[in-house]
Amino acid sequence: MENRNKVELHKISKVFLNGDSCEAAIEEVSLSVKENEFLVLLGPGECGKSVLLNIVAGLMEATSGEVYINGELCGGIHPEVGMVFQELGVLPWLTVRDNVALPEKFRGMSKKDRYAHGQEFIDLVGLHGFEKYYPHQLSGGMKQRVGIARAYASDSDILLMDEPFGKLDAQTRYSMQDEILKIWNQNKKTVIFVTNNIEEAVYLGDRIILFTAAPMSVRRIYDLKDLPRPRNYTDEKFLQIRGEINRHMDLVIQ
């Protein structure tokens, strides 16, 4: 079976107009993502990672460059691409199961089927019993799990995650990292995960792409396939890689 590139970015650039002046956010970024790999995009805060992700999702247009999904040129919202946002990604006026059923709505299924389909993923993320709850009744971590469940339920092959654990406290964050790996193992998808936390990146990623600060470009690519899972924060190899990335990242934050 050919290990084709699920997603390919070819010389993506993004320039923002700020009044009279132009701001270059992304400068000729090219990268590729293999099928079912867990790719982490790492960089200092505000460097443009979210912008890049939005471009892949089709929410923003690149100033130049192309996005290929499954080998085809893509110019906007793609049904194969689903996104997990930070906390606000859950609609507060819908219950958990309505939220999870949302993407399916577009596909024209009956309500009963949608709920049944979504139930699988609600259970998958460990929220069994909370189907009829409203978001305001849930904790931050639980809301994120709803977002993940919904992204999985949408059957998109490619999941984009924009710092999904950014707003959570450290404790919840660690447990969510384990959760996401568990889910990914049970239900393999191509994941592009954005973070500014080195530890998180090393813990989660098959590969890590390290970006510079704005204007953003690729600094280095780290291949972590040899680091065995489940990973250990205090493992020697883990710390070694972490230190190396840290040094390179330091150079970036001038």
Add this chain to the structure above:
Amino acid sequence: MEERNKLEAAAGKLRFERRRERQKALLLGIISIFIFLTVWQMLCTLHIVGENVLVSPIKVIQAIWIKAGDTRPDGNTLLQNILSSFRLVLIGFGLALVIGLPLGLLMGWYRPLDKFIRPIFEIIRPLPPIAWIPIVIVILGIGTAAKSFIIFFTTFVPIVINSYTGIRETNQVYINFAKTCGYSNWRIFRTVGIPSAMPLAFAGMVIALGNGWGTLVAAEMLASNSGLGYMIFMGRSYGRIDIIIAGMLVIGLIGLALTAALELIEGYVLKWRIKEK
């Protein structure tokens, strides 16, 4: 589930504290009304204020009691007057809701529509309802249509403004998410924009209803033969201060009831909101 137990314990404590707070507030409210009524009664009993200027609360209650069945001096019982005014406000408010709510939402969502309607709206907005009376008489006559229009006008403006602002404040993240689900702009308007706008839209409705109910006196000034405003005018013509005050009291109480009813509905429709009291 440990998490669930913790949640319920915390909720229980909150509920208890809230009940205490509400009882305190209620008590304070009752005391203040009591003091107000006592001072009022004293002013009258001790003749500090003349009978042709102010009438005691007891006489006002009497007037209400009697008016419930008596058609004098204005020719309608209290209930007939209440229903007449109610009808006017219902029509005016209802129309404002049916026209204003969609208009505000659409204006807030679709820029071209906003730019098109804005100028007219901004000119009309500051006009006081009484200023409309002369024009309304000529165009709409002096019947229910004319009077309801006055009320429509005061209720229309807050509904439009609030639903407009509400939908403009829709969080971009929600919109982005809906986009990634593949929803069209129209679909996003319906599934994200409208629910998002509801809290503010409801606030607008509460204001509108208050405005509308308070404007019924001005509207009935146009031409009437029934209604609470009419009852007050007749009270004035015939020197019945007790009826004037009774009318004001009834208007106030019903206004209160209407607001409370609307807020009850709001509480149900918007049960997904985080209650911060």
Add this chain to the structure above:
Amino acid sequence: MKKMKKVLAMAMALSLGITAGCGGGKDVPTEQTEETTAKEKITVSVHPSGHGLPAYVAEQNGYYEEEGLEVETLVYIGAPPQMEAYEAGAWDIGTTGFGGIVLGVAKSSLKIIGVTIDDGTVMGLWARPDSDIVNAGYQEETGCYGTAENWKDLEILYTQGTITDIMLTATLECLGLAADDVVRTNMDSSPAFTAFQAGSGDLVQANSSFYFNAEDAGWVPVTTGVSQEIYMPSVIVASDKMIEEDPETVEKWVRAYMKGVQWIKDYPEEAAELFVEFCEENGVATDEANALKFVDAQIIKIPSPKEQTGYFKKAEEGERTVLQEALMKCMETYVSMGNYTQEDADALMLDENYDGSFMEGLNP
């Protein structure tokens, strides 16, 4: 002490100078000494209508000056605000119509000290010239146009609680109709006029200055105060307090007012001009031609002080005076309609509410 006297003298000089200037400059400012009496200050209230005109004339022609009065005149469009101001102590003497009689005399402390115009002379309900009721023609027996059939269910725009009610009720009685056989829509005179012009309503009230405006518009008076033989006097009133504490001033003002009445009778055209001025200053629209008609129809007929004394006299003990009779006729209609109570009527009939001494005092 000497300085104080100087300051006081200067202040009096100033106030005299100013008030003298206000009076149209007729008086030569006299040299002031400490014995000079300042003018009597009173506040008078009237309506911008026929019974207010003599007061306006008195002011313009300097009759107040001659009586040594400094008068502030408050003008109210109707009885309710006028009487509310009275309760607040804003004025003590003036003229008013029937609404004011009940509010101010029966229910409060004003007393009637004279009569002025008869509201019944310039009062009517008008219809459009092409309407059925006009086409049916005038009926001598009922004193109005049309039959009961024509009148049934008509919408009448008028101000409830005023004398128009009396005229309407009298008409309905003549026709054999009940009170709610017509639709009554309560409106003030001015908006009622406009609304009727715009096509609303079947009949509209047009009294006083509006009477001739309605005539100009080509409308037809289907019933009038005259045809229904309504006698409805407007009156001169004064507070019980003022009558008790300051009767001389009351006399002075009444004299000035009646001087105004005489002048109007002598110079009706000039009076019409003043009436236009008076109305316009108070937001009532009228023109000279109509003003003259108005003066001729109503104001000239104000009874002289001698005639008025008769109104206050009782033929026999225990009976009512002419004035009381006239007022009672109207009150009875109101009581039967439920607008006023029997207590109100009884209160109005109390003898202590009437004081004919001032009119007597004016008799040479």
